[in-house]
Amino acid sequence: MNERILISGAGIAGQTLAYWLARHGLRPTVVERAPGLRTGGNGVDVRDHATEVAERMGIMARIRAAAADVGGITFVDGAGKGVARIDMGRLGSGGEVEIMRGDLVALLHEAAGSGVEHVFGDSIRALTQDADGVSVSFESGGTRRFDLVVAADGPHSAVRRLAFGPPERFVRHMGHYFAFANADSALGQDRRVTMYNVPGKMAGLYRSGNHAQAKSYFIFRSGPLAYDHRDVEAQRLLLRAAFERETSWRVRELLDGALGDPDFYFDALSQVRMPxxxxxxxxLVGDAAHCATPASGAGAELSIVGAYRLAGELATAADHLTAFRRYEEGHRALVERKQQIGPNVRLMVPKNRLGMWARNAFARLPVMGAMASVERLMRPADAAPLPGYGAAVAT
Structure with missing residues (x-):
């Protein structure tokens, strides 16, 4: 029986998978390169079937209590004057909740509890498969034996590279780069996102109603750039080069703060598409398998639902090959739908001044006040309910 399962990555997908494997009586081990849980990050959405999974885990009430509580977007000009706004209503209505990524990971980790072995500050260096299992060598120098290995280590997955090949075969650049960091908590409007644009660029502030810490956001259009995704200093230079000439609004202040923030994060908007x-x-599970880009708003949903399905199939199928096939058959349709990105990026980062004018004019229309609710109503639901896999609901 495939009981000993190594999970690479302690993020949303990895923690959800570990929880459900342990609930099904299997023996998960989570290895994470970072020395502890990654507490930073942007807001992520828990919605649709992900809400159902969280309810079954017994943590949905706590997710709602930790909701980011952001009520809308204000677009400003160079002097900080509001030129348009989108009011989203009270987020979390209809079962959908936005929560900061670090808060969600902490809740998932706590739910996993003592039934999961966590190894922080280490990562997989090499793996060798045979008919009976996988021999895994770690960067720390140790070697261990597992029945299965699951990569939950994000769009730059090292395990995917080892087992499937170079990222160029699977990662598609979506024409933009983004960054976020901590910002002065005195800046911006409470419970709102404030955005300033010049053609092809956006700088913004995110002020959660439930968090004292503000966040700065940056997006800019660009073709593929050559850099090491682990070289933070190179990433700071790329962001500086993109925004250092922008002096209007609070761009310089936000840029200086972001470049000095130890929690600074930078990446490409990209999708992972694999056969x-x-x-x-x-x-593979989560962004390692099917990153839809942060612009989709679906990363947490896909990670939670996919991890739940993978754990359930491993617990109930006769063998791992059958489990992997059923997991993919049950989850791929949702992934393909969520990877169809709507107008989010074009709204946030218009290509030219005409696009900025059109976006602002559209946002000022009275109908925009109800757009978030309409989008939720029109969003197609999954055709079939989630399987139960025989697991009892957490209490």
């Missing part, structure tokens, strides 16, 4: 999410005894 298969498994290779032998290695499988």
């Amino acid at each position: 298969s999410w498994s290779s032998g005894r290695v499988a």
Whole structure:
């Protein structure tokens, strides 16, 4: 029986998978490169089937209590004057909740509890599969044996590279780069996102109603840039080069703060598209398998639902090959739908001044006040309910 399962990555997908594997009586181990949980990050949405999974885990009430509580977007000009706004209503209505990524990971980690072994400050260096299992070598120098390995280590997945090949085969650049960091908590409007644009660029402030810490956001249009995704100093230079000539609004202040923030994060807007999410005894889950980009607003949803399905199939299928096939058959339609990105990026980062004018004019229309609710109503629901997999609901 495939009981000993190594999960690479302690994020949303990894923690959800670990929880459900342990609930099904399997023996998960989570290895995470960072020395502890990654507490930073942007707001993520828990919605649709992800809400159902969280309810089954017994943590949905706590997710709602920790909701970011952001009520809308204000677009400003160079002097800080509001030129348009989108009011989203009270987020979390209809079962949908926006929560900061770090808060969600902490809740998932706490739910996983003592039934999951966590190894922080280490990562997978190499793996060798055979008919009976996988021998894994770690950067720390140790070697361990597992029945299966699951990569939950994000769009730059090292395990995916080892088991499936170089990222150029699977990662698609979506024409933009983004960054976020901590910002002066005195800046911006409470419970709102404030955005300033010049053609092809956006700088913004995010003020959660439930958090004292503000966040700065940056997006800019660009073709692929050559840099190491782990070289933070190179990433700071790229962001500086993109925004250092922008002196209007609070761009310089936000840029200086972001470049000095130890929690600074920078990445490309990219999607991961793969013909298969498994290779032998290695499988992928979350962004490692199917990153839809942060612009989709669906990363947390796909990670939670996919991890739930993968754990359930591993617990109930006769063998891991059958489990991997059923997991993919049950989850791929949702992934393909969420990877169809709507107008989010074009609204946030118009290409030219005409696009900025059109966006602002559209946002000023009275109908925009109800757009968030309408979007939720029109969003297609999954055709079939989530399987139960025989797991009892947490209490």
